Amino acid sequence: MAQKLAANTFRSVFKAVDKESLHWFPGHMGKGLRKMQNKLKSVDCIIEVHDARIPLSGRNAEFKYTLSGIKPHILVLNKVDLIPRKYIPQIKEKLTTECDNIIFTNCKDHHCKGVKKLFPLAQELINKSDRYNRSNADDYCIMIIGVPNVGKSSLVNSLRNKILHKPNASPVGANPGMTKSVLTKIKMSENPLFYMLDTPGILTPSVPNTEVGLKLALCATIQDHLVGEEIIADYLLYWLNKHEMFKYVNVFKLKAATDDILEVLAQIAINNNKMLKFRDITDGAYVRRPDLDAAAKLMLQIFRSGGLGKILLDQNLL
Numbered sequence: 001m002a003q004k005l006a007a008n009t010f011r012s013v014f015k016a017v018d019k020e021s022l023h024w025f026p027g028h029m030g031k032g033l034r035k036m037q038n039k040l041k042s043v044d045c046i047i048e049v050h051d052a053r054i055p056l057s058g059r060n061a062e063f064k065y066t067l068s069g070i071k072p073h074i075l076v077l078n079k080v081d082l083i084p085r086k087y088i089p090q091i092k093e094k095l096t097t098e099c100d101n102i103i104f105t106n107c108k109d110h111h112c113k114g115v116k117k118l119f120p121l122a123q124e125l126i127n128k129s130d131r132y133n134r135s136n137a138d139d140y141c142i143m144i145i146g147v148p149n150v151g152k153s154s155l156v157n158s159l160r161n162k163i164l165h166k167p168n169a170s171p172v173g174a175n176p177g178m179t180k181s182v183l184t185k186i187k188m189s190e191n192p193l194f195y196m197l198d199t200p201g202i203l204t205p206s207v208p209n210t211e212v213g214l215k216l217a218l219c220a221t222i223q224d225h226l227v228g229e230e231i232i233a234d235y236l237l238y239w240l241n242k243h244e245m246f247k248y249v250n251v252f253k254l255k256a257a258t259d260d261i262l263e264v265l266a267q268i269a270i271n272n273n274k275m276l277k278f279r280d281i282t283d284g285a286y287v288r289r290p291d292l293d294a295a296a297k298l299m300l301q302i303f304r305s306g307g308l309g310k311i312l313l314d315q316n317l318l
């Protein structure tokens with residue numbers, strides 16, 4: 001059993017990292033945003049997907065200014081399976097001034113109620129709206145947007161499976177930036193004629209400060225190597241200790257909770273036989289050392305798959 005230590009035993013602030021490394025805006029994203037802004041004019045409803053673990057951090061609301069509230073907007077908080085359900089009402093309340101239509105989804109669950117509700121809600125909102133520049137169009141068009149890796153393609157696939165009973169169309173990947181190709185329309189239903197832009201629009205995450213950048217990195221919306229796996233793992237350790245979530249002690253077979261990331265990584269490496277072999281220059285003999293990079297990658301992978309418990313990284317902002 002993990003020893004429960006007082007929060008003040010641990011770091012109260014996380015040491016700053018190089019801010020530059022947290023501003024990630026590769027070329028394809030910039031082009032994507034421009035293309036998307038043009039496309040937004042020809043859609044009737046926008047489904048914005050974000051990671052439920054960071055409902056208040058990292059969303060990029062820029063697209064909204066382009067449309068200034070003209071088109072119906074649904075905010076989908078995906079990966080709800082990774083957060084404690086008790087926070088859902090508070091999250092809704094906190095976001096209600098920004099968006100009336102908030103839906104929580106788990107795209108890994110074929111019976112997810114949120115996914116089932118999404119399409120009927122979009123239809124209802126479009127029917128209620130004046131459709132602005134598209135009032136004469138016979139078809140309805142929905143666009144899915146969001147920052148990288150929040151599950152946009154997974155949601156498109158879930159909706160396709162549910163409505164069209166068709167297999168997956170969009171590639172799903174564990175790394176950010178999977179979806180790069182051109183936007184194309186796919187038919188979702190014949191009557192009424194409903195289309196969806198099947199390649200989701202990628203938004204740049206909003207990174208106003210280091211802490212938000214680290215949360216985005218923890219949720220894999222910024223590529224790991226741009227921040228550094230060890231830094232992200234250290235932030236995770238800091239966060240877990242600060243919120244007195246000590247499940248990691250058992251998961252990583254540690255003797256006690258600790259604020260020392262090197263101690264944690266060394267133990268993970270030993271437990272998982274992730275060792276590097278070196279030749280000792282003095283006597284030529286081989287020595288083995290823990291592979292800390294591999295351990296940091298494993299630690300992040302375990303966190304991201306929910307192995308350290310259900311965690312709401314924005315819980316302090318509610």
Ligand SMILES: Nc1nc2c(ncn2[C@@H]2O[C@H](COP(=O)(O)OP(=O)(O)OP(=O)(O)O)[C@@H](O)[C@H]2O)c(=O)[nH]1
Pocket residue numbers: 078079080081082105106107108146147148149150151152153154155171172173174175176177178179180200202
């Ligand atoms: N636990 C959990 N994982 C999910 C869920 N939805 C998607 N994922 C995982 O999240 C990762 C990213 O999913 P994608 O659907 O590729 O995300 P995306 O937003 O299209 O990614 P980009 O194309 O990079 O923008 C994959 O490893 C998915 O399996 C969910 O509801 N719960």
